[in-house]
Amino acid sequence: MNIQKIKQDSQLTLALEGRLDTVTAPALEACLNENIAGITALTFDLTGLEYISSAGLRVLLSAQKRMAPQGPMTVKHVNETIQEIFDVTGFSDFLHIE
DSSP states (O other): OEEEEEEETTEEEEEEEEEESTTTHHHHHHHHHHHOTTOSEEEEEEEEEEEEOHHHHHHHHHHHHHHTTTOOEEEEOOOHHHHHHHHHHTGGGTSEEO
């Protein structure tokens, strides 16, 4: 998986490309841990994401919980396959998806 960070003031966008699974989820979690302090708006751009596993969902859930007191978290450009996973798991009920 490739992670592109775009930080503007207190806004952070993480563009993900490839597969977010058990092997790659720790890298995303580490990236969040290094960059989330002081962030008031977090966006995940999933344009290039092909697959997400339960390990990837856990990282998104953790990010959502951490951002709750800091500001909004948005997930953008979700493909049909990943949207179906969000729907089946109930993630679409609490994630802000654009």
